[in-house]
Amino acid sequence: MQNMLLNEAIEKYYGLNREDIYASMKMNTIIREEMKLFLDMDGFIEVNPVIISPISDPLNHPVQDPWIDYYGFRYRLTKSMIFHKQLSMVFFDKIFIFSPNIRVEPLDRKSTGRHLVEFTQLDLEVRNAKREDVMEIAEKMIEKVVRRVMEEFDIKFLNPGLKVFKRPYRKIKYLDAKSEYGEDFELKLSKEMDEPFWIIDIPLEAREFYDKETEPGSGILRDMDLIYPLGYGEAISGGEREYQYERILERIKRKGQNPEEFALLLEAAKKGLYPSAGFGIGIERFVRFLRGKEDISSITLFPKKIGEFTI
Numbered sequence: 150m151q152n153m154l155l156n157e158a159i160e161k162y163y164g165l166n167r168e169d170i171y172a173s174m175k176m177n178t179i180i181r182e183e184m185k186l187f188l189d190m191d192g193f194i195e196v197n198p199v200i201i202s203p204i205s206d207p208l209n210h211p212v213q214d215p216w217i218d219y220y221g222f223r224y225r226l227t228k229s230m231i232f233h234k235q236l237s238m239v240f241f242d243k244i245f246i247f248s249p250n251i252r253v254e255p256l257d258r259k260s261t262g263r264h265l266v267e268f269t270q271l272d273l274e275v276r277n278a279k280r281e282d283v284m285e286i287a288e289k290m291i292e293k294v295v296r297r298v299m300e301e302f303d304i305k306f307l308n309p310g311l312k313v314f315k316r317p318y319r320k321i322k323y324l325d326a327k328s329e330y331g332e333d334f335e336l337k338l339s340k341e342m343d344e345p346f347w348i349i350d351i352p353l354e355a356r357e358f359y360d361k362e363t364e365p366g367s368g369i370l371r372d373m374d375l376i377y378p379l380g381y382g383e384a385i386s387g388g389e390r391e392y393q394y395e396r397i398l399e400r401i402k403r404k405g406q407n408p409e410e411f412a413l414l415l416e417a418a419k420k421g422l423y424p425s426a427g428f429g430i431g432i433e434r435f436v437r438f439l440r441g442k443e444d445i446s447s448i449t450l451f452p453k454k455i456g457e458f459t460i
């Protein structure tokens with residue numbers, strides 16, 4: 150069985166269109182290059198990715214939590230470097246990482262076109278920053294990437310709707326969008342718009358415990374998602390962070406999570422974490438959007454597709 154699947158996977162690999170996969174990987178290279186240039190110029194330090202650790206992002210939806218036996222300890226594979234970003238603020242005031250993430254997503258996400266089990270996000274964090282500061286960074290960085298890509302690429306490799314988007318992007322409150330468009334507001338709005346837009350003030354139940362509440366008990370967070378237009382969906386998620394021990398503990402409990410699982414973060418918070426804000430932007434999703442492709446696995450060399458045996 151395994152051999153049969155492996156043969157199939159190899160057939161598929163050799164069947165890839167050379168010109169097409171080259172364009173995607175070139176796009177991926179340019180995105181990283183421009184992001185790095187932009188962030189270097191803005192005083193950011195690139196730090197190393199963490200692949201395994203006793204602690205990782207719990208996420209807000211049911212995702213398997215794969216782990217390895219690390220000399221008898223349970224080390225998780227990174228789902229996002231959120232906690233390492235917060236910890237890094239002890240030494241740095243602006244950091245970024247090209248961070249490989251593993252998320253064994255539920256099967257019902259198989260047909261979204263924008264989920265890969267293995268992907269890379271450009272994850273960044275800024276000490277003492279507000280949500281609006283990092284939103285501005287995101288918009289400027291995206292503009293730089295789009296300009297370069299439009300210069301460099303033959304139109305046939307680009308999304309026909311691609312242009313330099315007007316800044317600042319529109320901001321829509323989560324609850325307003327939901328009451329106007331219903332549960333499926335994100336996709337509906339994404340299909341309707343031809344410019345990227347922000348969803349802000351996401352309520353607590355729709356997010357992880359680490360994004361900061363506007364004020365204790367408000368139930369609304371100082372966070373945001375960036376949504377691509379033309380139906381491409383979520384690009385970025387991020388926000389300001391809870392950094393005080395009591396607040397983090399309270400938020401973990403409110404989520405019904407086990408504080409012991411986050412002992413490492415809680416211990417650090419007792420010693421003192423800094424306030425910070427940051428976000429992550431998926432590189433493969435950015436390639437998919439810029440290239441105007443339906444399926445994210447078509448722009449990745451060794452895609453790990455949900456529920457599929459791949460190399």
Ligand code: ASN
Nearest residue numbers: 229386387388427428429
């Ligand atoms: N990178 C995201 C953030 O900074 C977290 C995530 O990927 N879930 O908020």
